[in-house]
Amino acid sequence: MSTQETVRQQYGEVEESEALRLDADKAEQIIDALNTDLANAYVMYHQLHKHHWNVEGAEFRDLHIFLQEAYENMEAGADMIAERAQAIGGVPIAGPANQEEHATVEFEGEDVYDIRTSLQNDMEAYGTIIEGMRDHIQLAANLGDPTTEHILKEILVDIEEDAHHIEHYLEDDTLVLDSATR
Template sequence: MSSQETTVRQEAGTVDENALRLDQDKAEQIVEALNSELANSYVLYHQLKKHHWVVEGAEFLSLHEFLEEAYEHVEEGADEIAERAQALGGVPVSGPANLEERATVEFEGEDVYDVRTMFENDLEMYGEIIESMRGSIELAENLGDPATGEMLREILVDLEEDGHHFEHYLEDDTLVLESALH
């Protein structure tokens, strides 16, 4: 850390008043939910990025490109979530340890698996995040914040679409011949 004198403008985990005129206790609940969604997004992002790096096989290029597109979608959504948490007076969770602690999903670990197992793990995480995000949308709307609900809905559409693509990749119909796999 720099030797310059620093001033903390806002402590992590706090929610200040916001210009959006959302009551502070409601904003605190929504920021808490947003920070969980943000943490989940970065766990998924890192898992997809890992899979992008290590994927191999006959369909390498298309899977490599698909994974890149998927983690870019997740990162774009994470950025929107973080900016909304800040707009509501909160501090977006950002450090690796804090992200891991705050997440409700679990990274598969450092090991490398076969493509099918990696995609099954990804699809499972997508499902968990989709369920969580639906709950966060409902919370925001019940607390009188339809804008956060709408923003999360837009992110949810991308998550559901990408999750559905993972589901397609896991189907048993393929053009790759079984003999070509051995």
């Protein structure tokens, strides 16, 4: 085992890609936006996973399955974002502390809430993520990076669909409390 450690690229440093021919200044702006999206995705992934573990009640099974699909979608999108950031010369943000610090969404914390409150917290976070991704899609388009624009649009489709499902779960005739617990 080698004891020599070599840093190949420091976080925040952008290496120009000769193959992709994206100007380093433009790449730096896009990488920063992608790292925000990546950080948001992992904060949301952990929150959705927490809700998947803790969901209870009459609609447990459906919500348990949905929340697993939602966090898997979030993780798949995060992977695509990280790979794109690396491909255009950046270093994807890594580590929970760094991701939480860089994110524009806030993790709800360790406490367990009733499922309606949990899903309302998810809806708020999804809204922030959706708005940010739309801005970053426009940024990529404006900077002449149609590939990043396309990747983010693909991810956004899944995120919006999951947010829409949560909106349906939050309708008045679902997630009811037993009259004895009200």
